[in-house]
Amino acid sequence: MLTDVFTLPQPDKEKQLRDELNALVSQHRQTCPPYARILDALGARGEAATLTELPWLPVRLFKTRKLVSVPEDQVIRVLTSSGTTGEVSRIHLDREAAAAQSRMLARTLATVLGSRRLPMLVVEGRGVVGDRRSYSARGAGALGLANFGRDHHWLLDADDRPDVEALRAFLDRHGHAPFLIFGFTFMVWTHLYEVAREHGLDLSQGILVHSGGWKKLADRAVDNAEFRRCFGVDTGLTRIHNFYGMVEQIGTVFLEGPEGGTLYCPDFADVIIRDPVTWQEAPVGTPGVIEVLSTLPTSYPGHVLLTEDLGVVHGIDDGHWPGKRVSVLGRLPRAEARGCSDTYPGGTS
Amino acid sequence: MELGRLKSVFHDSLEIPKETPVSDLEYRSSAQWDSLAHMSLVAAIEDEFGVMLDTDEVIDLSSFNRARQILEKHGVVLAD
Numbered sequence: 001m002l003t004d005v006f007t008l009p010q011p012d013k014e015k016q017l018r019d020e021l022n023a024l025v026s027q028h029r030q031t032c033p034p035y036a037r038i039l040d041a042l043g044a045r046g047e048a049a050t051l052t053e054l055p056w057l058p059v060r061l062f063k064t065r066k067l068v069s070v071p072e073d074q075v076i077r078v079l080t081s082s083g084t085t086g087e088v089s090r091i092h093l094d095r096e097a098a099a100a101q102s103r104m105l106a107r108t109l110a111t112v113l114g115s116r117r118l119p120m121l122v123v124e125g126r127g128v129v130g131d132r133r134s135y136s137a138r139g140a141g142a143l144g145l146a147n148f149g150r151d152h153h154w155l156l157d158a159d160d161r162p163d164v165e166a167l168r169a170f171l172d173r174h175g176h177a178p179f180l181i182f183g184f185t186f187m188v189w190t191h192l193y194e195v196a197r198e199h200g201l202d203l204s205q206g207i208l209v210h211s212g213g214w215k216k217l218a219d220r221a222v223d224n225a226e227f228r229r230c231f232g233v234d235t236g237l238t239r240i241h242n243f244y245g246m247v248e249q250i251g252t253v254f255l256e257g258p259e260g261g262t263l264y265c266p267d268f269a270d271v272i273i274r275d276p277v278t279w280q281e282a283p284v285g286t287p288g289v290i291e292v293l294s295t296l297p298t299s300y301p302g303h304v305l306l307t308e309d310l311g312v313v314h315g316i317d318d319g320h321w322p323g324k325r326v327s328v329l330g331r332l333p334r335a336e337a338r339g340c341s342d343t344y345p346g347g348t349s
Numbered sequence: 350m351e352l353g354r355l356k357s358v359f360h361d362s363l364e365i366p367k368e369t370p371v372s373d374l375e376y377r378s379s380a381q382w383d384s385l386a387h388m389s390l391v392a393a394i395e396d397e398f399g400v401m402l403d404t405d406e407v408i409d410l411s412s413f414n415r416a417r418q419i420l421e422k423h424g425v426v427l428a429d
Contacts, residue, residue, distance in 0.1 A: 076377060077377065099411075102408045103408060106404050106405060106408055110404065113404075115403045115404055115405060116401075116403060116404070117401075117402070117403065117404055117407065143384045143385060143388075144384075146384070146388050147387075147388075147404055147407045147408055148404050150391075150392065150395075150401075152388065
């Protein structure tokens with residue numbers, strides 16, 4: 001499979017990212033005074049010799065502070081995400097950062113979708129984009145992916161129920177050649193898989209891109225392997241790509257490879273798993289807190305972030321694409337999340 | 350072909366009043382041209398000129414002038 005963003009073996013990537021991220025740390029330090037104060041408080045100075053030494057910010061800082069590195073009049077978009085407690089992250093993009101995030105997301109997904117826009121089935125109702133002044137996270141997700149499709153078909157009716165007849169019509173028209181399916185993992189399972197199985201629908205030409213986590217499916221004992229197995233056996237759908245990403249690093253997604261099972265980091269991003277007690281990098285195979293690194297955040301200091309998610313690195317340079325193979329295991333338990341910000345020592349300690 | 354056809358597509362799909370000029374329009378510079386409207390605009394351009402845009406071009410289509418240039422790449426030359 002052709003790709004131009006899953007190319008760098010880990011040692012090459014680490015060298016390249018270290019230099020680019022050191023430069024970003026220094027740029028944000030000069031242009032974002034609150035960020036500079038945080039770095040000073042952490043005692044972070046000088047250049048990091050390795051990726052693990054780069055100073056990180058806890059992702060929740062974007063919920064409590066305004067962190068922006070460009071003049072107000074250059075901000076063209078402010079993205080928001082609602083958190084579990086109702087706090088909202090605010091991410092400021094200038095023209096350059098907004099363009100870069102769209103372009104790099106496109107290049108990442110083109111790896112599995114190709115560059116031609118495919119007929120697209122969205123596992124949502126048209127209503128999620130109904131209120132144009134404030135989209136929900138779900139609406140924003142669907143719209144962000146809409147550029148990759150054409151002849152968009154929204155699966156759910158006005159009552160949020162799958163419209164089986166309309167789905168049949170879509171498949172009659174487009175189901176004989178590759179088509180794109182996008183949705184949040186839980187919605188895809190309950191509204192597409194269960195319906196397709198019940199009605200014996202053929203999804204074998206589909207390419208599914210989905211995200212959102214497995215928590216809601218854990219009750220049904222559905223994990224990634226079971227999800228893939230059931231779709232394959234019951235609907236013929238085998239081209240399935242889960243991804244992990246967040247608004248605080250918009251445009252960067254960690255994408256499940258064609259062989260299925262684990263996520264890969266594009267060339268301009270990486271993941272470090274940290275032990276939640278010592279904050280040292282956890283060895284391969286040992287779960288810990290996910291830190292995400294990306295060169296895309298140029299208008300706000302989101303280039304090195306400690307998330308509130310747990311994950312594990314399964315292997316390095318041993319998979320379908322080079323680099324780390326990663327899984328996301330779920331949210332950090334609440335108490336640990338709080339402990340995490342209390343004891344947060346910074347990346348250089 | 351006349352540039353007026355592209356102007357009409359912008360007016361119609363973005364629901365911009367006839368008397369408002371569109372030739373300086375940029376993506377997200379007006380409330381009418383947001384990411385939802387962008388999908389309708391792209392579909393309308395494809396229908397009107399019989400072209401099919403790639404993902405890169407959909408993302409790159411950030412102004413009226415870019416739309417004109419992208420159409421030129423597809424062999425659709427619009428005269429003033």
